[in-house]
Amino acid sequence: MQPTDIRNPDYFHRVVDCQWGCPAHTDVPEYIRLIAQGRYADAYMLNRQSNVFPAILGRVCDRPCEPACRRGRVEDKPVAICRLKRVAADLRGDIDHRLPQAPDEKNGKRVALIGAGCASLTVANDLAPLGYELVMYELLDKPGGLMRSNIPAFRLPVEVLDEEMDQILRMGIDLRLGQGVASMKDLLDNGGYDAVFVGTGAPKGKELNLPGRHDTQSVHIGIEWLESVAFGHLDSIGERVLIIGVGNTAMDCCRTSLRLGAKDVKVMARKPRGFFKASDWELEDAEEERVEIVVNHSPKEFVVEGGKLKGMVFELMEYDIDEAGKIAASRVAGEQFIPCDEVILAIGQDTAFPWVERDIGIEFDQWEVPVVDRVTYQSTRAGVFFGGDAAFGPENIIWAVEHGHQAAISIHKHCQGEPIAERMPAGMNLLAAKMGIHEWSYSNDYDAASRRAMQHMSLEKRFRKLDIEVELGFTPEQAAREAERCLNCDIQTVFEAPLCIECDACVDICPVHCLTIAPNGEEEELRERLTAPARNLDQPLYVSAELPQTGRVMVKDEDLCVHCGLCAERCPTAAWDMQKSELLVPYARHEATARPPMGSARRKEPQFDEGAGQVRSAA
């Protein structure tokens, strides 16, 4: 193999599994260390830089970081990354003075943001400090998008949502509630905008057109039903409820039904467990509330008598699962009638753009999805950008935020007449982590503690009102304990081949058998020859240049390294060293000043602020 090029920022970024897994590249290990030090406000600000909504996401993020977390491979449970984020938000104290601000003097450019969901809010967060005049159109009477209309208050309290939205909206955003955009052509022709961002989400719930569907009023579309509940238009439901589908929307529907008085709630799944779309933790939370999840039932028809829903007929499915765990074949083994009073359909959403004319240069593909560039988020019409669920279909909040950041860069460049595809590249800082002979700038000892369990409101109390938050959050003590579980994956092992005398000390000391000194070879074959075979192909091998004495190479399998630093401590020549990597992600404000991000080491106290002042002069 060729020696690994560690100067490519992607190499060490990838080692930080959580940050690599996070669409917005949140610097997880650094904020976890800040929490461990009790620096909650700094942890909050660091989060805010990349994910904008730490308090919201600390409760409801889809958390792709957690399945990616190395701790989950070393033992079974990942670090409770998401809930630690909430700790930073809960305990941060007053941070108002550290938030970005809009300059009094504007830069003369006007941008329309359509939809007041998290995607548009992120664009506003990034562009307002640069002096843009931002007009945000929202169809509904309240901002927040699905975060308000669909994510139930028992998971995300309204005050938390309002507070983080207000951090952005108070930068002078011209929010026009109840003013849906009815014609894109009209907006483009008569609005006088320099750019338009479409963040209208995927508002159309999928239908299930089976016999009987429209013969009753008791069948609802999940996202519309949740919206009616959120805005207080609906406050009751029948006793027996069937939820069709087993994704995250279904989980919110079943739990909301219980809070509206349903006594018997069944979630009907077509496939067996393991094939569900809902995250494990959402399933756990629903089952804790005694929701029944019924597998292998495929809906066949609604049974309606005299306009009244009696129940549904399901086909009983059987599946053959192959060795790879995939469904190889399925067949119908019978039928079953299940009585119920109401049905909620939670089988997915689509985008819908009836208000975008098809002759104004904005192209749509064969599925009526707009053609959007994956890097710039620009549509086929210059100056019109899409982001969030509107761009590529339903995803989640953290993806919408990342789209927003990238679209903000494009909008800025577009408005300044710069080529939008020429973007500032990400950078990488490496900082010494050595403080003394056996002293490192991080807590390197492996803590065998297991994942802290989240305390929940008692079952007895939580159903009393619709908006009683179920999760109580971690105490500072629980947070400190959980923080110690983080393996500090950003404290990188960095190797200097010319210094190595091939004494094997590092190979022997490594508790997880990461290291090997061996003759070089092709990757596939080399992976098998290591101290412990490297069979996780998703994780890279770090291969050195030829070692001076024998011409062999040092190979590190990054997969299970616990970043204990023992290799560096045992190395007599400091050929292995521990260095902190810091990914430098450029945002619109960096593009605006043409100054790449500097990283925390060279920034003056207070750390992790978003540099509103620095931008003011540039705008």
Next chain:
Amino acid sequence: MSYIARPKVSHPALARNDLGLTMRDYEGGMSTLCAGCGHDSITGSLIQAVFELSIPPHRMAKLSGIGCSSKTPAYFASSSHGFNSVHGRMPSVATGAAAVNGDLQYIGVSGDGDSLSIGIGQFVHAMRRNLNMLYLIEDNGVYGLTKGQFSASADAGSTAKRGEVNEQPAIDPCLLAIAAGCGFVARGFSGDRAQLVPLLKAGLSHRGFAMIDVISPCVTFNDHEGSTKSYRFTRENAFPIDHTDFIPPEAEIKADIGRGESQRVELHGGGSILLRKLAREYDIGDRGEAYRYLDARQGKGEVVTGLLFLQEGGADMHELSRLGETPLADLPYGRLCPGPDALAELQNRLR
């Protein structure tokens, strides 16, 4: 020396041996030797060898004298028996232990100072007695523990870290062992595990005294220019005479015998080793030839490594001294301690 202990966390897919144990089950305490010491790498090789041979930890006894090298037993197989004796006196302790319990796997770890200076008499007699044990000399050419004085294995003309030149000729433990009648003589290098691990496994399987001199650089006092026991010098001058592979009995068929010239050597204790000839110009079973060959090559400054001499089938101490097969520990109490009448009778016989 490291500040934190090696954490208990381990690779979830770690290989298991026939006893269901992993390499980590054969670990010992955290080494307190200097980082980069050759001795630690030998410890790593020993762990690998006993793991691969599936030796039950409670059937091993680790013995040593005094020196950095003699601290090795503390760093592997913490659930085995161990005895850290006085300087140079490990062979006597091993003799006593083996006499009363011949069933254990004895592993002696010594140093060039421990075996070739203060303990040379004991060392030679243990070979003469043909004690059934693996005897390692972790050879760094200095007294590491007492801060780097030349030892008896230091080559004439080599220099100390501060520049003094050693003028006395070296005692080569391999030549000494061949001359003293040892049946298994080998030399390894801590920095060449591919060779060392099979040698250790063969030595452990040999019935009788198996002596392996392992060149083991002292990073702190003897890894400089002018040293002939440094990592660099050993790598540049090491001359492996054969490519050694240890093949346990049940895996014999898998052996790579077809390639080139090779010589299979059956071992008395079960198993065999396969020697692929690289440069050996003599018969491994001929004591005189082995001595002459080694002496000549080493005269030219080469560090000859590999299995140098092997003679199987010689009677070990147990047979020679007609000792009982049953370890004393396994005797019923009545036989072990037959009481005052038996003692009186014995004393009568001696009057």
